[in-house]
Amino acid sequence: MRFDPRFQPNDLGLVSLDTIAYGGDYNPEQWPREIWEEDITLMHQAGVNLVSVGIWSWAKLEPCEGEFDFEWLDQLLDLLHEGGIRVDLATPTAAPPAWFYKKYPQARVVHRDGTVMTNGSRGMAAPSSPDYLRACANITRALAERYSNHPALAMWHVHNEYGAPVSDSYDEASRDAWRIWLRERYDTLDGLNEAWGTSFWGQTYYEWDEIPTPAVSATVTNPAMRLDYTRFSSDAVLRCFIQERDIIKEYSTAPVTTNFMALNCPSMDLWAWAQEVDVVSNDYYLEAADPRNQIKLSLDADLTRSIARGKPWILLEHSTSGVNWQDRNVAKKPLEMARNSLATLARGADGIMFFQWRAARFGAEKFHSAMLPHAGTDSRIFREVCDLGARLAELSEQGVTGTTVPADVAILWDWESLWAQGLEWRPSIDANARERILEFYTQLWEDKVTIDFAHPEQDLSRYKLVLAPASYLLTDAASENLKSYVAAGGVLAVSYFSGIVNENDTVRHGGLSVAVDEVLGLRIEEFLPLREHETVSISTTGALGEGQYTGTVWADDIVLNGAEPVATYVDGPKPDGAAITRNEFGQGSAWYISSRVMGGDLRNFVGALYEDAGVTARRDLPADFEVVERVSESGQRFTFLINHTVEQVDYTPRRSPSLIGDESAPSSSITVPAAEVVVVQE
Template sequence: MPHAVPQGPGRLAYGGDYNPEQWPEETWQEDIALMREAGVTMVSVGIFSWAKLEPSPGRYEFGWLDRLLDLLHTAGIRADLATPTVVPPAWFYRAHPEALPVSREGVRLAFGSRGAICHSSPAYQEAAAGITRALAERYGTHPAVAMWHVHNEYGVPVLECYCDVSAAHFRRWLAGRYGTLDALNAAWGTAFWGQAYGDWEEINPPRLTPTTCNPAQRLDFARFASDSALDNFRRERDLLHELSPGVPVTTNFMVSPTQCDTIDYWAWAREVDIVTNDHYLVAEDDRNHINLSMAADLSRSVGGGKPWLLLEHSTSGVNWQTRGIAKRPGEMARNSLAHVARGSEGAMFFQWRASRSGAEKFHSAMVPHAGTDSRIWREVVALGGHLGALEPVRGTRTVADAAIVWDWQSWWAQKLEWRPSEDLDTRERAEAVYAALFDRHLTVDFAHPEADLSRYPLVVVPALYLMTAEAGKNLRRYVEGGGTLVVCYFSGIVDEHDAVHPGPHPGALREVLGLTVEEFQPLRAGEQVTLEGPDGHRLTADVWAETVVARGAEPVWTYADGPAAGCPAITRHELGEGTAWYVSARLDTAGLDTVLAAAGLDADIAPREELPRDVEVVRREGEGGRYLFVINHTDADTEVTAGDGTELLTGTRVTAALPVPAGGVRVLHLDD
């Protein structure tokens, strides 16, 4: 008779990657006792355990995992059980060296780290299915198993493989996508440089060429690589759904643009039962909490706004950045609760106990090398108590004020060679726009270019070089329906095949913006231009300018100098019931804030000037009530006008004004 299996974490998840195979079994009982002390509710197990679970082909050793899962269940701790397919054993590579990936330079990468996988390899696919099936048959109804965790961080550290097996798979993928060689030749523009293909066997991955390779081929290969790994995820997921029905299946994303740029998470998010994400601070960034919030908002957004789960972050420093900057007292809790504010159903870490050996032995952990008589451990215990107090927020949704349009495939395309300026940077503009909205105290959703945008009063397109015709129509519908749109330079330039849209730039956006771009005007390194606007108000820009011709749009700021002097620089176009703004230069922080403030007035978004800089105010709402998270990233105490309610972390009643200590977090359950 199978046990009743928990379906998901059940509570706000708190814990981390647990790798007990690195420790003698007598340590396990101590670990369980410490987990209970810290309020741990779930741990991720088995992620890197393939060699221990299957020490030779077809010979499984499950005894240790049986004992571990039983221990966890007895202690009331749930397991996020992994399929360990990110690191096949050494015996597998000895038998199948062809499953190791080949770089674009033609070098076959070696076994000895992690993620060294050719995702097109039939041998890898068969072996991965074998260990997944064995685990699911044994543990599919185990009462500790709350969630299945397939693989680990797909795309990190390598996704693309250029071997002959991948080449054959790429050709099959292309045939499925285009149907005929004529269609492929048209899409890739192979008439240029005489690259036309007359047989599918003539096509290879975009390996190194004497000069720049066909950009459409490069773009399709990036799509193929993401799709190939996704096929492997689906293969494991479907086995788990079959053999462990009702237990959610996920894989940990790395959606922050600073972490993984090879996976199309819009496509992947549709395939998981719950979105989970790993996030690590850019430690040396003075305001790294903004990147954290951006990653959290993006994680929530790819899942359609539903609650998600932070599956990894760090208690303190990490060893793989240039400098493993330690977190200051209280920073771990702020980081964790900022993710929860933005939709995470808990906070998990890498890892539970700091490793003594291996590449990540200087990565921080919940149980540090210093042991339990340490600041980190005391903060770990305190955070467990905080998450227990926040249980009422589970299932509620974060409320957004505005949206940013983001697309991984456009990012891939813009990063390819021979663009008009090597200083053009999709990620930089997205981060700049996000930071400007953050400083205006607006909570942001991210949206696919073809998604319904009608619920947002303000939508910003920071960088969308590649834009389908349908995306262009979608943005026009949004504006005509009453929305306020802000578009930054070098957007709407090419279609999904990296072919320039017919007619003047910005092809897919000409009508909604009411203008054309006659010529790009990249600036020299260090060069700046001045923009003059209403009442002589001046803005400064660098990197980029354009010769803009207004065709219905109203010039609001004009280039006062530089190569586009006298031309419109920032325009406003009324269309239907809404308004579209265009920013044709790379504005500095102050300039971007000025334009977003003006667009915010069109969007009827009231300024929130009473809130201090670097104090986050985020709402979660649902059947469980309304919750206000206030996160103070400053060194000064503050007070926020919030309304009446009960503060969950301290249990105190609040009337109107909510005091928040320096570096602290408060969560107000608002009265109905």
């Protein structure tokens, strides 16, 4: 399944609610019936209006093949409806029952090293298994037939976190499906052999049934084969979703979604997946080990909004406090949960949901935080949950839902390029694509510059500045798209090891960076990766000002072909060689930076890009203070001021504001207390 640059998401309302969706996963099968009524009372107290139900209930709904027990779910949905709480009803196909694995052992997932996975945990069976697909279809049809007209139903939730923990399998059914996929992609073996470069190491195939899965082999497996198998695996899992979605659509008009993991499930091509859901939904959990983990939270939210093509989306899972599966599950500090939630809302979410409603007493996630923690209602967490519910209801009344997030800058993001660059035997293990994206994103985040993520083939014309921190793989269409963007007046900045291969992980005829040579006004004659801990000094001039940067990881032997050098290497493998360049191309300009720069050096470089592109930054405010806007079609603006610091911050708005919840707001300056969030309506 390919990214379609013409795709536009539909305009289905978010789960038929007129307010911000608020709630979480609800697993009442873990609790006696008397707890259910207590839960509904407490949900009202907390402001909950939506719960996800049935995600892990396959064994309870279908205790043996073809025999269903819906009595408990009937009672639950009726109780929730009577309580005024809507339901995001799941298909439970992320956890096949024990009877399934006993009857169909051939459906077990096989890892790349040949290990056969057993049950006793979560995770789907082999995605291409006909037995698994048939069983999924049966339980999905039974649910859709029974509940499509239930008044509590707001949305369908297919499966759970596709790709985690199962994204690929090397079983026999997957091997057979892989060969069919290859026939559809390449039509002929000649086409496949050419695309994969099988003349290298004598790998030419003369029959389709000679082609193996790229399981573990004696040394590095053909990288083009590995890349295609990742594509195949994403498509195979997507077909599982589409099967269930299409069955539901036979019976129901309610929106259908599944919960992505945009940043933390790298095996699914979510540009393609987003074209198949009615509403984009996402799960995100903080990395407790990262003291500034709010930056990745924002990155994940911006990425999810971009996958949704700017439409509002739903955060279907995050945590009220610590999780249970990291090495050190740090609890969130007071007010941190609200900051996390409102930062996600600021970046386009119209739903704020948690895992889970009531903390489990047993099982693998018994130490995972919840809206109703083990400590009960007389706890800080539950009080903060209630406070957040009230605040979200107030923001809903003011009209935040349905508004969108404007951005003047885009960062290129392509899962296929990330897959390809992550394979073995690249020039340097230190050339990490996600590291470069995160560093550029962090600088823009600190500068209060909101960004979209963009596929390299999509229309970029509305952006003043486009950054390509890690675009190792660029298709011909992407190459032409970037040239057209710059020629029409855009500003493009490309970092090292970009434009190197085509979609088959093949270096193009004519050089190492043919895809970007023309627009950059140069060519790369040779990569000059650095040793571990080695640095190079870079002398800057011109648009960057007189100064010196420190580079690590990478350098290039650059041959200029019209570009102006604005920085040169002082030492290292190419003394006096160009290190950073700027090229005027058509009505725009394209920059190239050939080494890994950090901190103040990256800040200076990005500042020059802002000036070139006419982007406005707010460097007068503390780095850990967020400013994000949501805007309605009529021009009403909601500015979210999120203070991650331990000091109050005074913010001067561009327009006359009013604070939501405070009619006496000052017009010239707004004080945001430490660790708190203020929303300004303009």
